Amino acid sequence: MRQIRFPWGTALLAVILLAVPLSPGQDSTVEVYNLRHFTHPNFTRIVVDVGTLREYAPMESRDPGSIYVDIFQARLNPIVREEAIPSKCDYINLIRISQKSPGTVRVTADVDFSRIRRYQVYHVFDPFRIVIDIYPQEREAGPSLSPTAEKTPQPPQPAKSGYSMARQLGLGIKTVIIDPGHGGIDPGCLDPSGLKEKDLTLDISLRVKALLKANTKLDVILTRESDIFVPLENRTVVANQKKADLFVSIHVNAFPDKKRRGIESFYLNFSSDPNVNATAARENATTTKTIGQMDKIIRKIVQNSKIIESKELAEQIQLNLVKYLSRQYSDIKNLGTRGGPFWTLIGCEMPSILVEVSHISNAPEAQRLKTEGYRQQVARGIYEGILAYMQSLGKG
Ligand SMILES: [Zn+2]
Incomplete structure (x- = not known):
């Protein structure tokens, strides 16, 4: 392994070595079957589906400026379009993919480095894919009111002091994304009776949407409305493209310790807590080893992310879930709000949280999850949490 240090101070793991065991005589190449790209107001994401x-x-x-990634033991599926010009993007001229040599596929983004602030290359599992995120230079939002004003953005202050970014800017909430965890080929966690996390998360998400639609003027978008597979990073893409103001990902937890139960809410951060990392590893469909690699990426991201707002949103949802469930059910356990390394929250440009509404691995909680009444009350708690967060911004 070696590291390249880029001129703008971003260190990146240059060669990712992953052991691929092979039997003699076996075709070692995989087919690269798709190249996708999306441009948001704040960055462009290129995804290479490797499988x-x-x-x-x-x-x-x-000279000329380009960012490229060589993928080894790979061949290009002939149906993949070899060139694409991203629209609404003045810092990437062309995205290209080619068979560089018999065993190597190269993806190239021809860029104007003077317009780029930073970029990062990382991978995601299940199915394996390589992601290139390219961030343009900050654009001037408009004429500065005070010529002596600091150009460097000040770090957001804790929400309780009343100085968080959303409060300073008086931003209202118009669009909420509800993200039902898992779906399609990814069932999430299961219990022996056939209960599936993907069905529970969709049911609860639809209930949250119904409550928001009936009682507010918010636009509510689900990342999936049926039993389909949506890759984790596409969920963020939907949220960013819709310019959503909040992102709430709904999940059900499972632990080998069948006695573990309760409700917990997360915002994106690195964590040293093994229980948090075990939950994140399961939600990321990776091993806890990958969490170590993610730490480096997350340490960079959280500096610029909406961490204070996300923490506040997570706390409001956690508080209200526990409050509303406790009105009808005994022994509701509050596991609290914490930071955790969740892929689905990476790249979100708005306050974003992931809530584990109960444990499918705990028999009494699984029993409750099977009832409509419990799922409705879970939805009510999340709904009330969103409202409470909005009211805390003075715009509810
Ligand atoms: Zn999940």
Whole structure:
């Protein structure tokens, strides 16, 4: 492993070495079957669908400017379009993919480095894919009111002091994304009776949507409305494209310890708590080893993310879930609000949280999850949490 240090101070793992065991005579190449890209107001994401774990090496050249990634033991499926010009993006001229040599596929983004603030290359599992996020230089929001004003953005202050970014800017909430965890080929966690996390999360999400639609003027968008598979990073893409103001991902937890039960809410952060990392690893469909690699990425991201607002949103949802469930059910356990390394929250440009509404692995909680009444009360708690958060912004 070696590290490249880019001129703007971003360190990136340059060669990701992943052991791929092979039997003699076996075709070692995988087919790269898709290249996707999306441009948001704040960044462009390029996703290469590889399907199976492969080594890759991100590199760059300055003249002409390009960022490229070589994927080894790979061949390009002939149906993949080899060139694409991203629209609404003045810092990437062309995205290209080609068979560089018999065993190597190269993805290239021709860029104007003077317009780029930073970029990062990382991978996601299930199915394996390589992601390139490219962030343009900050654009001037408008003429500065005070010529002596600091150009460097000040770090957000804790929400309780009344100085968080959303409060300073008086931002209202118009669009809420509800993200039902898992779906399609990914059932999430299961219990022996056939209860599936993906069905519970969709049911609860639809109930939250119904409550919000009936009682507020908010636009409510679900990342899926049926039993389909949506890759984790696409959920963020939906949220960013819709310029959503809040992102709430709904999940049900499971632990080997069948006695563990309760409700907990998370916002994006690194964590040293093994229980948090075990939950995140399961939700990311990875091992806890990958969590170590994610730490580096997350440490960079959280500096610029809406961490204070996300924490506040998580706390309001946690508080209201426990409050509303306790009105009808005994022994509701509050496991609190914490930071955790969840892929589904990475790249969100708005306050974003993930809530584990109960444990499917705990028999009494699984029993409750089977009833409509409990799921409705869970939805009510999340709904009340969203309202409480909005009211805390003075715009509810
Ligand atoms: Zn889940």
